[in-house]
Amino acid sequence: QIFPDAELVQIPVADGGEGTVEALTESMNGKIIHKDVQGPLGKVVDAEYGILPGEVAVIEMASASGLTLIPDNKRNPLITSTYGTGQLIQDAMERGCREIIIGIGGSATNDGGAGMARALGFRFLDSHGKELPEGGGALSYISDIDDSEMDERIQKTKFLVACDVTNPLTGSEGASHIYGAQKGASLSDIQHLDEALGNLAKIVNSKYCRANENIPGAGAAGGLGYGLMEFCGGELKSGIEIVLDLIKFDSYLDGVDLVISGEGRIDGQSVYGKVPVGIAGRAKKKDIPVLVVVGDIGPKVDAVYDHGIDAVMSSVNKAMSLDEAMSRAYELLIDSASRAMRMIKIGMSL
The missing domain is CATH 3.90.1510.10 (Glycerate kinase, domain 2)
Incomplete structure (x- = not known):
């Protein structure tokens, strides 16, 4: 869109x-x-x-x-x-x-x-x-x-x-x-x-x-x-690291402009082995920006910005229960992706 x-x-x-x-x-x-x-x-x-x-x-x-x-x-x-x-x-x-x-x-x-x-x-x-x-x-x-x-x-x-x-x-x-x-x-x-x-x-x-x-x-x-x-x-x-090596993840990065990853929750502890940080480490070696879409943003999330992640977007667009967030996960991901892309488009025009 x-x-x-x-x-x-x-x-x-x-x-x-x-x-x-x-x-x-x-x-x-x-x-x-x-x-x-x-x-x-x-x-x-x-x-x-x-x-x-x-x-x-x-x-x-x-x-x-x-x-x-x-x-x-x-x-x-x-x-x-x-x-x-x-x-x-x-x-x-x-x-x-x-x-x-x-x-x-x-x-x-x-x-x-x-x-x-x-x-x-x-x-x-x-x-x-x-x-x-x-x-x-x-x-x-x-x-x-x-x-x-x-x-x-x-x-x-x-x-x-x-x-x-x-x-x-x-x-x-x-x-x-x-x-x-x-x-x-x-x-x-x-x-x-x-x-x-x-x-x-x-x-x-x-x-x-x-x-x-x-x-x-x-x-x-x-x-x-x-x-x-x-x-x-x-x-x-x-x-x-085992998984990324096995699927030869680095080979997918050639010619890529943006990497988008996701996690249920991201916080200061996510720097210890979580998927988005592992992916970001590989992407940063090729100077590719990384956006992470998550269900919940926890304490000390700023720590992930020192590990290759450039931006974090919450998929939740209003106050809701965990059950509601999970049952609506697909539509919420589409909505959050749309919001993120609109922000990127604004950035490109500045």
Whole structure:
């Protein structure tokens, strides 16, 4: 309407969290795979992941082991497990994938990735040589790890872990203390879980002579970040950078005059791994201005202007509830885009 001769190129993008599988399979002509796996409390759930051209798998751990799979009154990180995530990894390897990208946001678990490893052939034993039950609480009793039946395909597979938090595995900033409460842990549970993860790290360090527990991101997803490093040789990277590299985003920028991105909410914290800031960083290398359309503008939003974003436009055009804003999202986006283009047109005439 405002610039009728403009050429538009749409590129689905995500930051490694919810929506990453959908965005990548759509933008890269991949396919969605459905798989019945063990949910975080042992009940079978219908999980999904994507396979992209080149036999690259994209997994969101929340699909198999996520917090939204458990009612509020049944959340208990002492017993929840990442076993189902391991089953998705195993299924992807069975289908020939030798590169696996795993987004680890939204977990219901605090088991250090032990459940995931168990699905891939590892056994976690107590001092009597008996296999321990699943869940973060049982990690306190690990005395040995048996990897004699480990899936050997792990060693032939590249694991990239989309992770944008910097928490270590244990301690006051670790997985249990920072995220345990939202997963249903009491104060005493949090202390128990923290000590349990510490014991897991002690046994892993003793057996494999590795010490990754203090690497930033080790505490992500209840320690799944740590488990993927230790048991799968995974590499932790910014989720948005993984996605932009995979879709070869920079190649779309040649000849572009304006980049438009979006987010549900933008504030001072958005500089840490959110889609618009990741995109803006790439666009600024080619001196392309960036406009971001959002549902809500939060505190300290000015911080994003130091990271490549030139302007922020709210899609909401009057006071309204969240439910109304979401139900009218399509028309509100059209309206906000029109307002933004009109402002750009005014700027061009000055």
